Amino acid sequence: MRILGLLSVLCCPMALMAQVAATEAGCTVTVGGMACNGPQPGKTAHQNPPILMFLLIKLAPGASFDSWDSEPDCLIFGINGGILVNELTPFGEVSLEKDSVTLMPRELAYRLRNTTSRPIEFRIAQVRR
Numbered sequence: 548m549r550i551l552g553l554l555s556v557l558c559c560p561m562a563l564m565a566q567v568a569a570t571e572a573g574c575t576v577t578v579g580g581m582a583c584n585g586p587q588p589g590k591t592a593h594q595n596p597p598i599l600m601f602l603l604i605k606l607a608p609g610a611s612f613d614s615w616d617s618e619p620d621c622l623i624f625g626i627n628g629g630i631l632v633n634e635l636t637p638f639g640e641v642s643l644e645k646d647s648v649t650l651m652p653r654e655l656a657y658r659l660r661n662t663t664s665r666p667i668e669f670r671i672a673q674v675r676r
Contacts, residue, residue: 573603576610602671606631611660614651621673623649629667631659643669 574583583602606612611634625643633639635658641649651657661667 573605575605575607576612577607578610581612598675600673600675602673603668604671605666605668606659606661607666608661608664611658613659614655614657618653619673619675620653621651621671623651624670624672625649626668626670629661629663629665631667631669632662634658634660643667 574581604612612631623641623643625645625647627643628645629643631641631643633641635656637655641651641659
């Protein structure tokens with residue numbers, strides 16, 4: 548039992564090292580394109596250790612937000628309400644109610660469009676390797 552405790556103490560610091568680095572960027576998406584401050588999503592070079600990346604997305608009315616090539620799984624956190632419509636299969640809606648969380652798996656490409664008449668905000672969390 549003591550050996551098991553010693554092994555867990557020795558292994559825990561290695562598990563925590565992969566979660567240390569974090570970065571946040573903000574992006575504004577309009578019908579004409581996307582502008583970001585900080586690291587641009589989908590353009591991160593191979594990094595060691597992995598980085599937990601948060602993106603604040605402001606989506607203008609009628610604008611869409613697409614998944615990127617080789618994007619990892621991501622979580623979408625609602626901030627100010629609204630609904631995004633996924634225009635790719637599987638078709639559906641993503642609720643952006645405050646504190647709502649939606650998993651977007653990497654296997655499914657998506658194009659999320661703001662169909663409301665006001666700008667909406669949401670946050671995306673991804674682990675970049």
